[in-house]
Amino acid sequence: MTDEDLEAHARATAALLGLPIAPHQMPGVIAGLKVAVAAAALIERVPLTEAEEAAPVFRA
Amino acid sequence: MNAARTAAAIRAGTTTAVAVVEATLADIAARDGALTCFTAVTADRARAEAAAVDAAIAAGRDPGPLAGVPLAVKNLFDLEGLPTLAGSKIRRDAAPAMQDAFAVQRLRAAGAVVIGATNMDEFAFGFSTENAHAGPTRNPHDPARIAGGSSGGSAAAVAAGLTPIGIGSDTNGSIRVPAGLCGIWGLKPTYGRLSRRGAHLFAGSFDHVGPFARSLDDLALVHDAMQGEDPADPAQAPRAIEPVSGLRGLGGIRFGIAAGYFERGGHAEALAPVGLAAAVLGATTRIAPDLVAEGRAAAMLITLAEGANLHLPSLRRRADDFDPLTRDRFLAGALLPAHWITQAQRVRAAWARAASRIFDMCDVLVAPLLPCVAPPIGTAVMEVDGATVAARPHLGVYTQPFSAIGLPAMAVPLADPARAGATLPVGLQLVAPPWREDLLFRAAAALADAGLAGCPTPPPS
Numbered sequence: 001m002t003d004e005d006l007e008a009h010a011r012a013t014a015a016l017l018g019l020p021i022a023p024h025q026m027p028g029v030i031a032g033l034k035v036a037v038a039a040a041a042l043i044e045r046v047p048l049t050e051a052e053e054a055a056p057v058f059r060a
Numbered sequence: 061m062n063a064a065r066t067a068a069a070i071r072a073g074t075t076t077a078v079a080v081v082e083a084t085l086a087d088i089a090a091r092d093g094a095l096t097c098f099t100a101v102t103a104d105r106a107r108a109e110a111a112a113v114d115a116a117i118a119a120g121r122d123p124g125p126l127a128g129v130p131l132a133v134k135n136l137f138d139l140e141g142l143p144t145l146a147g148s149k150i151r152r153d154a155a156p157a158m159q160d161a162f163a164v165q166r167l168r169a170a171g172a173v174v175i176g177a178t179n180m181d182e183f184a185f186g187f188s189t190e191n192a193h194a195g196p197t198r199n200p201h202d203p204a205r206i207a208g209g210s211s212g213g214s215a216a217a218v219a220a221g222l223t224p225i226g227i228g229s230d231t232n233g234s235i236r237v238p239a240g241l242c243g244i245w246g247l248k249p250t251y252g253r254l255s256r257r258g259a260h261l262f263a264g265s266f267d268h269v270g271p272f273a274r275s276l277d278d279l280a281l282v283h284d285a286m287q288g289e290d291p292a293d294p295a296q297a298p299r300a301i302e303p304v305s306g307l308r309g310l311g312g313i314r315f316g317i318a319a320g321y322f323e324r325g326g327h328a329e330a331l332a333p334v335g336l337a338a339a340v341l342g343a344t345t346r347i348a349p350d351l352v353a354e355g356r357a358a359a360m361l362i363t364l365a366e367g368a369n370l371h372l373p374s375l376r377r378r379a380d381d382f383d384p385l386t387r388d389r390f391l392a393g394a395l396l397p398a399h400w401i402t403q404a405q406r407v408r409a410a411w412a413r414a415a416s417r418i419f420d421m422c423d424v425l426v427a428p429l430l431p432c433v434a435p436p437i438g439t440a441v442m443e444v445d446g447a448t449v450a451a452r453p454h455l456g457v458y459t460q461p462f463s464a465i466g467l468p469a470m471a472v473p474l475a476d477p478a479r480a481g482a483t484l485p486v487g488l489q490l491v492a493p494p495w496r497e498d499l500l501f502r503a504a505a506a507l508a509d510a511g512l513a514g515c516p517t518p519p520p521s
Contacts, residue, residue, distance in 0.1 A: 028388025054405035
């Protein structure tokens with residue numbers, strides 16, 4: 001994933017959210033996304049069965 | 061003086077709460093300019109509360125076990141009449157809080173006196189309390205170094221002796237990290253043990269509140285006072301008050317030594333306390349849990365997403381009013397694919413199951429607390445295991461996995477850092493199964509009684 005790819009993702013998603021991102025903020029946003037991409041790579045490798053639920057449980 | 065002795069002296073009439081508060085206010089006025097622990101000193105309020113404690117004693121009433129003890133409150137807990145800044149510029153124009161946070165109400169009911177609100181990482185998103193708006197909180201052991209965060213102001217106030225006790229919040233390590241870097245005791249109780257009402261959220265899936273102290277007895281005293289049922293907190297579990305004050309004795313407790321993940325990523329002097337504590341506790345079983353790194357990664361993603369969601373209205377309107385150390389991370393957190401967050405919550409559950417197997421083999425896990433001693437203020441990167449890593453997030457490498465699954469964990473300071481080859485505070489972490497804070501206090505008492513655990517005295521300031 002290149003910086004250009006991450007910037008393109010940031011621009012498209014921010015537009016969807018109505019979230020302005022100024023040019024001086026973009027390098028930090030890209031750096032933050034790189035941290036998230038690395039974390040996501042770790043959790044993606046965990047084999048989960050379809051029966052494994054998310055941690056928070058709602059109690060009515 | 062510690063909290064228990066201060067309260068005893070006030071109750072016995074050898075001093076008064078007003079005298080203690082006046083001395084505390086004078087000490088803060090003289091020394092906090094160099095440390096920046098407090099962002100607001102509540103002098104009028106403290107004087108009124110102290111006078112009420114003295115009046116209660118004069119009338120023959122018991123003001124409680126923390127009678128007249130000055131309390132430092134992280135500025136994310138509501139204090140009636142003050143805007144709760146949570147370390148931000150954005151909340152400077154927020155309406156004053158209508159009432160104290162539940163934790164503050166409980167401590168007030170036990171006699172504590174609110175002395176002020178303390179500095180923190182903006183919106184609790186950091187481990188360093190290098191706050192751009194208020195300035196960095198400085199470590200009482202070396203003012204050129206960070207106090208840690210995000211509850212850095214409360215931790216440094218207690219370490220410097222400005223107050224005997226303080227409270228903070230811990231989402232990924234924000235009580236344990238500054239406690240460790242400042243050389244004091246800190247407790248992150250089980251998720252759901254203590255009400256968070258009136259404590260501003262950061263990432264609700266992981267947010268906890270808890271105490272700081274310079275003695276283990278005081279830590280227990282504050283934790284016991286903070287317990288209490290609060291139907292208004294949706295995250296609090298239905299649980300009776302389970303006091304931990306005065307617990308002693310190791311009878312039957314099995315100890316494990318955290319291995320694998322927990323043996324990597326830290327400097328030798330920061331990891332050494334684990335072995336020293338294991339020797340005192342007779343721990344020989346090494347346990348390398350599965351999925352620790354994955355659990356931490358899940359915590360990072362969920363924190364980013366929940367924090368960004370909470371602050372999205374401000375990010376849309378006035379992002380440049382955020383602290384530069386938080387702004388772009390919050391912005392990035394708003395942009396994560398939904399799949400990652402749901403996957404992270406499922407991995408978190410898998411890590412919780414893996415962690416539960418730790419406690420098939422032991423009752424208390426002895427783990428590292430921090431990867432290093434307090435870095436100099438402004439440190440962006442550090443070297444570990446021959447690699448360069450971002451220093452600020454790495455401070456949570458050993459705390460984050462446990463808060464992610466709500467396990468009770470205690471920061472235990474080493475009385476003499478030289479025993480670990482360090483010249484600045486170092487410590488270790490004790491971790492227990494859910495709801496077993498009692499085991500942490502028993503183990504910690506053994507370490508304190510053996511002379512290994514205790515708070516090193518900072519140089520005069």
